[in-house]
Structures are given as structure tokens and as C-alpha cells.
Amino acid sequence: MNRSLLTRLGLYAAIAAPSMLLVATDQPFLIQVAIGTLISAILALAWDILSRTGQVSLGHAAFFGIGGYGSALLTPVLGPVLGWAAGILLCGLVAVLLGAVTLRLRRLYFTIATLSFSLSIQVLILVTPGLTGGSTGIMPPVIAGGSPPLQLLFVTGCLVVAAGVSDVFLGRRFRPAFFMIRNNPELAAASGVPVTRLKILAFAVSGMVAGLAGSCYCGLYGYVIPDDVFTTNWNVLPLAVTVLGGMDTTLGPIVGAVVLRLLEELARQAVGGVGYQVVYGAVIILFIVGLPEGLAGLGRVVLRRFRPPGEGTRIKARLAS
Amino acid sequence: MTGVRVRGCTVAFGGLRAIDDLTLDIPANAVTALIGPNGSGKSTFVNMVSGQIPPRGGQVLLDTDAVTGLRPDRIVHKGLARTYQVPRVPKELTIDEVISVPLLYARSDRPLPGGARSAADLARYCGLRPEVTTRCGRLSVSDLRRLEIARALACRPRVLLLDESMAGLSLEDTDQVIGLVRDIHASGVTVVVIEHVMRIIARLCSHAIVLNQGRLLAEGPPPQVLTMASVREAYLGKGFTL
Ligand SMILES: Nc1ncnc2c1ncn2[C@@H]1O[C@H](COP(=O)(O)OP(=O)(O)O)[C@@H](O)[C@H]1O
Ligand SMILES: [Mg+2]
Numbered sequence: 001m002n003r004s005l006l007t008r009l010g011l012y013a014a015i016a017a018p019s020m021l022l023v024a025t026d027q028p029f030l031i032q033v034a035i036g037t038l039i040s041a042i043l044a045l046a047w048d049i050l051s052r053t054g055q056v057s058l059g060h061a062a063f064f065g066i067g068g069y070g071s072a073l074l075t076p077v078l079g080p081v082l083g084w085a086a087g088i089l090l091c092g093l094v095a096v097l098l099g100a101v102t103l104r105l106r107r108l109y110f111t112i113a114t115l116s117f118s119l120s121i122q123v124l125i126l127v128t129p130g131l132t133g134g135s136t137g138i139m140p141p142v143i144a145g146g147s148p149p150l151q152l153l154f155v156t157g158c159l160v161v162a163a164g165v166s167d168v169f170l171g172r173r174f175r176p177a178f179f180m181i182r183n184n185p186e187l188a189a190a191s192g193v194p195v196t197r198l199k200i201l202a203f204a205v206s207g208m209v210a211g212l213a214g215s216c217y218c219g220l221y222g223y224v225i226p227d228d229v230f231t232t233n234w235n236v237l238p239l240a241v242t243v244l245g246g247m248d249t250t251l252g253p254i255v256g257a258v259v260l261r262l263l264e265e266l267a268r269q270a271v272g273g274v275g276y277q278v279v280y281g282a283v284i285i286l287f288i289v290g291l292p293e294g295l296a297g298l299g300r301v302v303l304r305r306f307r308p309p310g311e312g313t314r315i316k317a318r319l320a321s
Numbered sequence: 322m323t324g325v326r327v328r329g330c331t332v333a334f335g336g337l338r339a340i341d342d343l344t345l346d347i348p349a350n351a352v353t354a355l356i357g358p359n360g361s362g363k364s365t366f367v368n369m370v371s372g373q374i375p376p377r378g379g380q381v382l383l384d385t386d387a388v389t390g391l392r393p394d395r396i397v398h399k400g401l402a403r404t405y406q407v408p409r410v411p412k413e414l415t416i417d418e419v420i421s422v423p424l425l426y427a428r429s430d431r432p433l434p435g436g437a438r439s440a441a442d443l444a445r446y447c448g449l450r451p452e453v454t455t456r457c458g459r460l461s462v463s464d465l466r467r468l469e470i471a472r473a474l475a476c477r478p479r480v481l482l483l484d485e486s487m488a489g490l491s492l493e494d495t496d497q498v499i500g501l502v503r504d505i506h507a508s509g510v511t512v513v514v515i516e517h518v519m520r521i522i523a524r525l526c527s528h529a530i531v532l533n534q535g536r537l538l539a540e541g542p543p544p545q546v547l548t549m550a551s552v553r554e555a556y557l558g559k560g561f562t563l
Contacts, residue, residue, distance in 0.1 A: 173425060176411075176418035183411035186373055189393035190403060192427030192476055248413075 008167055012160045015254060019156040023149040031148045037261045038155045039217050040241055042162045044253035046209035047238030049169050052248055053202045054182030056107070059098075059114030060210045061234035062121045067091045067211020068218030068229050069125070069132060072140030080141065088211040095207025099200040115235065122230035137225030140218045155216050159254070162209050166250040169205065178202065179248075210238075243288050246296025255295050260284070324349035324511060325370060325401070325480055330379030332362075332369050332535075339365040340376065341535035347480075347528075349384070352502060352512045354522040354543060357532035358556050363515045364406055366532065367482045371403045372396040383480060397427050400479035404486055406515075408469040412458030416444050416468055419457060423475035431477040434508035440475070446504075447471040448497050463494045470501065480511045487514075487521060499525055519547055531555070 019038070022030050047060050070087030078086055102113045125132045132138065144150035169178065180188040181195050189195050218224045237260075238253075245256020267280040291298050325347040332340040339362045347353050355363050368374040370381055372393035381389045388396045402423075410419050420440035435446040441453045447467045451460065460468065466486055473481055483502070487495050495518075502525060506512050516522050522529060522543050529546040531538040533555040539546050546552060 172418075172421060176414050176422050177426065179411040179414055180419075180422055184409045186393070187405065187409065188422070190371060190373070190397065190405075190476075191423040191472060192394050192397040193422060194392075194394050194426070 011251065012163060015160060015163060016156050019152050023152055026149070028148065031152050033261065033265075035148065035152050035155050035220065037257050038152075038159045039213050040237055040260070041254045041257035042155075042159050042213035042216065043210055043234065044238040044241035044245070044257055045159075045162045045166045045250065046206045046213065048242045048247060048249075048253050049166055049209065050202050050206035051242070052169065052175070052178040052182065053199050054107075054185075055099075055102075055199065055203065056111050056239070057114040057206075058111050058235050058239065059116075059118035060206075060238050061230050061232070062114075062118035063091045063095060063207040063210035064214035064217070064234045065118075065121060065125070065226070065229035066094055066214070067208075068140070068214035068224060069138065070211065071215035072138055072218050072224065073132070075141050084215055087215055088208045091207040091211030091214075092204040095203045096200055098207075099203030103196060103199060118230060118235055122226055125226045125230065135226060137223060137228075139223055142222040143216070143219035146222065151220060158212055158216055162212065163250050163254070165205060165209055166253075169202070170248070170250060174198075240284055242294075244284060244294055246294025246299075249294075249296045251299075252294050252296035259295060324384065325513075326380075326382040327366075327370070328380040328382070330369060330376035330381060332365050332374055332376050338535050340369055342379075343532075343535065343537060344379075345530060345537050345540065347511070347513055347530070349511050351528050352506050352514065352526045354526035354529040355513050355515045355532065356517070356522065356529060357538070361532040361555075362535040363532055364484055365535070367403050367484050367515070370396075370482065371401060394426070397423070397476050397478075398429060400429070400431065400477075401482070402427075402473040402476035402478035402480070403482040404466075404469040404473045404484055406484040406488070408465040410457045410465070410468065410472075413456060415454050415456055416449060416451065416460070416471075417441065417453035419468060420444060420453075420471050420475045423472060423477075427476040429477045431479065433477060434474055434505050434510065437474075440471075443471045443475055444468070447474070447501060463490050466490065466498070467501075470498075474505065478510060480513070481505060482513045482515075484515045485517070487516060487518070495521065522547070 019034060022034055043060060043064055046063070047057060050057055067087050070090045071084045074086045075083030077083065098114070098117055102110050105113055126135055128134065129136070144154055169175070177188060177193050177198060180191065180193065181198060185195050214229060218229065241256040241260050242253045244260055245254065246252025263283050264280050267283065271279050327343055327345050330340055330343050331338060355366065357363055365374065369376050372388065372391055372395070375390050379389070380387055383399050383401055386399055388399055388401070391399070417440045420443050424440060433443060437443045437446050444453050447470050449464055449467045449471065451464060457465070457468065470483065470486060487498050490498065499521065502512055502514065514525065526543050528540070529543040530540045531546060531552050538555055539549050539552050
């Protein structure tokens with residue numbers, strides 16, 4: 001149809017190509033690494049969709065876990081397709097409720113509320129062993145019969161879906177309205193935007209995409225305990241990945257997930273032990289300070305250098321403003 | 322065309338009544354000046370009528386439609402748009418994207434003024450010279466003011482409230498905006514301008530409303546209102562004569 005659609009299809013092909021290559025060349029270790037990386041990318045895309053409305057979450061582990069647990073527990077009852085759909089819809093429902101409750105909270109208070117929410121969901125799992133297995137965990141049906149190459153292809157497909165959803169919310173209908181809600185909600189309302197409805201919509205979509213990531217994660221090995229999904233790691237990771245790669249873009253969270261994984265491996269090789277985590281954290285902070293627009297922003301700057309001068313200004317990415 | 326009726330409305334910030342049991346009518350088919358000294362409640366009046374700060378008690382009517390307590394976006398749908406005294410648009414959005422927000426969300430059958438069909442038409446109509454793909458972070462103050470008017474017009478209003486749209490503009494820019502306001506009015510929109518410069522009010526407005534400490538001080542044709550002793554006193558202090 002038009003150029004932007006072609007560009008997008010090209011982007012999705014470029015996202016899928018490395019996975020195809022890994023599967024074709026049969027690299028077991030890299031395939032495992034890729035599966036984990038792409039799941040982080042899906043979760044980071046979910047986080048970014050919400051942050052475009054100014055809602056900075058530190059509680060996405062909750063949706064990651066609810067999606068994973070929901071799909072796992074509902075698949076034996078409803079079958080794989082409906083089971084996953086129900087698990088992901090459950091995330092949407094929970095997100096709508098959480099979104100409605102946290103609607104009036106400003107910035108940091110919102111963030112703290114999401115963090116507390118994820119902690120309380122973990123407790124909820126621990127105190128309901130009859131329903132959720134409690135601390136002993138559950139045994140979700142594995143994806144693709146447990147074959148890593150097929151799992152990678154499946155997760156890649158899910159990532160392309162998440163990228164498509166992200167692009168819808170970067171389109172003409174939502175991007176300007178979302179940024180206006182983030183920057184100046186009164187102005188958005190004075191422009192006819194139903195601010196509350198859009199914030200909750202963003203929350204629901206974000207929660208469902210995070211639930212998709214969690215469903216993928218839980219379906220990898222056939223065994224999951226609450227500590228695997230409801231951890232601070234899954235709360236902080238999407239933020240770190242997105243800020244590293246570039247907020248408000250589809251490519252940013254994906255590039256960020258890959259680069260973060262690379263940094264982690266490099267630090268592990270160079271430092272070893274547990275000390276590597278310190279180095280790895282320090283490098284992330286350096287990146288964030290040095291590249292406020294993330295790697296995607298750096299890419300734009302480099303592209304502009306090679307093009308005739310047009311827009312030269314840098315627009316700083318902000319966490320919440 | 323529609324006027325605005327305010328009946329016994331109060332807006333209080335803590336103990337301060339920024340709007341104090343106010344009752345007034347804004348005539349349809351006119352450009353009305355809303356004047357008063359700094360802090361007299363003009364911006365609060367706009368915030369109240371547009372639903373951003375709902376009044377405590379009383380009623381706001383758009384023509385005969387009660388809009389009291391409606392959400393601001395619902396009031397926009399009903400046909401009331403306002404500009405902000407200090408335009409704060411997301412820096413990363415372009416002119417086109419900012420105007421497109423009300424074009425997409427403020428759905429109504431009313432036509433855009435000046436036969437405009439798109440965001441670019443509206444930008445041109447409001448005298449915005451930069452390309453519509455220019456980001457707002459790079460616009461001058463006077464262009465941000467024009468963009469704010471274009472954004473409000475994209476709401477397809479019946480009633481337009483302009484909060485100090487001409488403050489701080491050069492003489493030339495001011496003349497352009499005066500021409501624009503006349504055009505908007507001629508296309509069938511009831512306009513309220515908040516303005517300090519008496520010369521502009523005298524040229525542009527057929528009716529004037531004076532607020533002081535959140536209350537109605539005077540209203541009537543601008544030449545009469547501007548020469549009233551009580552109005553001069555509110556602006557200049559007691560005992561001051563010219
Ligand atoms: N959001 C607010 N919170 C507290 N006080 C406010 C607020 N907005 C306005 N005021 C106060 O209300 C009074 C009227 O302000 P405003 O409507 O901005 O006046 P004007 O626009 O006529 O200069 C002032 O005393 C101002 O300090
Ligand atoms: Mg004011």
C-alpha cells in the first residue's frame with residue numbers, strides 16, 4: 001500500500017530474520033539465548049506502550065506472571081488456543097482494574113503502586129496453593145513439544161505480533177494523543193480526548209502483551225515456580241531494556257533487549273563470578289546517561305548525519321513528564 | 322449561534338474564591354472581551370466553563386444545554402473550545418500531529434472555519450508559516466499561540482474562549498491575530514477574548530465583561546465599560562483619576 005506500511009513489513013522481516021538464521025544453522029546455545037532475549041523484548045514493548053501515556057510501571061512482573069500462570073492453568077481446561085487467549089484476557093482485565101485504581105496517582109506514586117501490586121500478586125499465589133500450586137509451582141504444558149528451534153520460531157511470531165501492536169499505538173490515531181496525555185493531560189482533554197479511557201486502554205493492551213511474554217516464558221520448560229516470574233528482575237528489566245534501546249519506538253525495546261543480553265554475556269566473560277552484575281549495571285547506567293534517547297535515538301542521529309540537513313534538534317526522552 | 326450562561330457558580334482554592342457566586346451571560350453572535358485585573362479570575366472562569374475545574378454549585382449552560390460537571394472532553398463535543406494562556410504542547414509532536422488530535426477525537430458535524438479540511442489547512446488559516454512537519458519544540462512563542470488557536474479550532478467549536486492569545490505578540494502579529502479572530506467570528510463562532518490591551522478590545526469586541534475578585538464588576542459596550550469609574554478603580558487603585 002504505502003511506504004510506511006512497506007517499511008513496517010520490512011522491519012518485521014528484519015526482526016524475524018536472525019531467528020530463522022539461528023534455526024537454519026542449528027545453534028543450540030544461541031537458540032536458547034535468543035528465546036530469552038525475545039521474551040524480554042516482548043515484555044519491554046508492553047512496558048513501552050504504557051509509558052507512552054506517562055504511566056511508568058515497575059510492576060510488569062505481575063502481568064508477566066498472571067499471563068504465564070493463567071495460560072498454564074487454563075490450557076488443560078480450555079485447550080491451548082483458548083487457554084492462552086483466556087490467560088492473556090485475564091491480564092487485560094486485571095490491568096483495567098489496576099489502571100482504574102491508579103488513575104489519579106501521579107508519577108512516582110503510580111510507579112510505587114504498580115510495584116506493590118506485583119508484590120501482592122506474588123503473595124496471592126503463595127497463599128492459594130490449592131489453585132495455583134503455591135510455592136511449589138506448576139507444570140505448564142510446554143510449547144512446541146519442547147523443541148527449542150520450534151519454540152524460537154513461535155516466540156519470534158509472538159514478538160512480531162507485539163511489534164505490530166506497538167506500531168498501531170505509534171500510529172496517527174494514538175501516538176499524538178498518548179504523548180499529549182503524558183505531557184499535558186488537561187490539553188488532551190481540552191482537545192476532546194477521553195483521557196481516562198485511553199490511559200486504561202493503554203494499560204489493558206500493555207498488560208495483555210506482557211501476559212503474552214509470560215505465557216511464552218512459562219511454556220518453555222514445563223515447570224515454573226512463583227520466584228521465576230514474580231521477581232524484581234521482570235519488574236525492572238523492561239524499563240532498563242526500553243530506556244537502553246529507546247523509548248516511544250518499536251525498534252528500541254527490541255534492540256535494547258539484544259544489547260542488554262550482549263552486555264550481560266560480555267560482563268560475565270570479562271569479570272565472571274557475581275561481580276559481573278556490578279559491571280553490567282554500571283555499563284547500563286553509563287548508556288542511559290550518555291544516550292538519553294537510547295540506541296534508537298543514536299541511530300536516528302547517525303542517519304541524519306548521512307542525509308541532507310533537515311531537523312537537527314534532539315528531543316530528550318523522559319521517563320515521566 | 323450559542324451563548325454561554327453562568328448561574329451562581331463558585332470556584333474556591335482553599336479559602337480563596339477565585340470565582341465568587343458568579344452569574345453572567347455571554348451573548349451569542351458577538352466577540353466578547355473578558356477583562357479584569359491580574360488575579361481577578363479570568364483564567365479560572367475559562368477553566369470552569371470548559372470543565373477543567375468544575376464549579377462548586379451553580380450551573381453552566383452552553384445555549385440551553387447544561388454542561389455543569391461534564392468531563393472537559395464531553396464539553397468539547399458539545400461545542401466549547403478554549404486556548405491556554407501558556408501553550409504547553411509536547412515538544413516531540415509536529416504541528417500536524419497536535420492539530421490532528423482534536424480533528425480525530427472531537428467528532429462533530431460542525432464545519433471547520435475558513436473551509437479548512439485538514440490540519441495543514443487549519444495551520445495555514447491561523448497564519449502558521451513553518452511546515453506542518455515542524456516539531457513544536459522549535460516553534461516561536463507567537464507560532465505556539467497560533468498553533469493553540471488552530472488546535473482549538475480543530476475542536477469545531479460553537480463557542481471559542483481565547484485566554485490572552487495576543488499577550489506578548491509584536492504589533493504585526495497582533496494585527497494578524499485580530500484579523501483571524503474576526504474571520505473566526507464571521508464564520509459563525511461565538512468568541513470570548515481575554516485581553517489586557519484596551520486598544521485591541523475597542524477594535525475587536527462588541528461587548529465587554531469585567532471581573533474583579535471573581536465577581537462581575539461591569540458589562541456592556543466596551544467604550545462605556547472602559548470609562549466607568551469602578552472599572553478604572555479596579556485596575557488602577559482607589560482614588561486614581563485620569
Ligand atoms: N490552580 C490554582 N490553585 C490555587 N489558586 C489558584 C489556582 N488557579 C488560580 N488561582 C488563584 O485564583 C485567582 C484567580 O486567578 P486567575 O483566574 O489565573 O486570574 P487571571 O487569569 O484573571 O489573572 C488568583 O488569586 C490565583 O492565584
Ligand atoms: Mg490568566
